[in-house]
Amino acid sequence: MLAIIGGTSLTASSLFTGWEILSCETPYGEARIRTDGRHFFVQRHGTPPLPPHRINHRAHIWALGKMNVNQVVAVNSVGSLKPGLRPASFVVPHDFISLWDVPTFFDEEMRFTIPGMDDELREYLGARCREAGMDVALGGVYIQTRGPRLETRAEIELLRNYGDIVGMTMASEATLCREAGIPYASLCSVDNYCNGIVEVPLTMDRIAKNVAKGLQTIEALLSGLLERDGAC
Numbered sequence: 001m002l003a004i005i006g007g008t009s010l011t012a013s014s015l016f017t018g019w020e021i022l023s024c025e026t027p028y029g030e031a032r033i034r035t036d037g038r039h040f041f042v043q044r045h046g047t048p049p050l051p052p053h054r055i056n057h058r059a060h061i062w063a064l065g066k067m068n069v070n071q072v073v074a075v076n077s078v079g080s081l082k083p084g085l086r087p088a089s090f091v092v093p094h095d096f097i098s099l100w101d102v103p104t105f106f107d108e109e110m111r112f113t114i115p116g117m118d119d120e121l122r123e124y125l126g127a128r129c130r131e132a133g134m135d136v137a138l139g140g141v142y143i144q145t146r147g148p149r150l151e152t153r154a155e156i157e158l159l160r161n162y163g164d165i166v167g168m169t170m171a172s173e174a175t176l177c178r179e180a181g182i183p184y185a186s187l188c189s190v191d192n193y194c195n196g197i198v199e200v201p202l203t204m205d206r207i208a209k210n211v212a213k214g215l216q217t218i219e220a221l222l223s224g225l226l227e228r229d230g231a232c
Contacts, residue, residue, distance in 0.1 A: 011045075040067060044169060062176075065180045081197060096171040129187070167188065191214070
């Protein structure tokens with residue numbers, strides 16, 4: 001049972017049009033999940049879209065677990081901390097940094113987990129990207145910031161020493177999926193250089209254009225995964 005979690009990169013996608021919308025009540029609130037009867041899709045920002053710091057990650061992952069999902073492939077929009085990771089390219093990260101606002105299902109019990117991505121699913125996703133001819137880096141460190149504002153030049157100067165890409169959602173999802181026992185991997189769409197990485201000024205208009213440019217590539221990859229049922 002494969003689930004896709006998408007956000008900014010899939011806002012304008014028609015790939016999941018016609019899928020049934022399920023309303024799932026969870027201990028953390030309502031989750032709205034689309035399904036075609038075999039697969040599931042979560043628009044993490046919802047409709048109307050919520051900013052990153054208000055996304056109900058716990059409701060989403062809890063609902064997918066209840067539906068017996070056993071693989072999650074997420075699409076996450078990111079900024080690049082490295083000049084060599086260009087906008088319109090992709091990264092399948094192998095690790096992440098998130099030292100603040102870490103969500104958990106274990107508020108009421110003493111349980112600990114070792115966070116991480118699912119190596120088998122990550123390698124499978126990377127192979128499918130290469131097979132599709134995508135410009136993809138297999139491996140990288142994702143740093144999660146809270147949002148909704150982007151990072152200052154000084155913050156980026158600090159973060160570039162520790163990671164490759166920056167986003168606002170993936171680490172939360174990966175953490176909760178690990179707690180729920182659901183294998184998780186992410187396709188990160190590089191939509192911009194982070195603030196100060198290159199001389200060209202960072203603008204929201206430029207980011208939006210890069211998001212639109214990558215949509216067709218992302219949809220083609222996801223269509224292939226759905227046809228294969230995501231099996232790895």
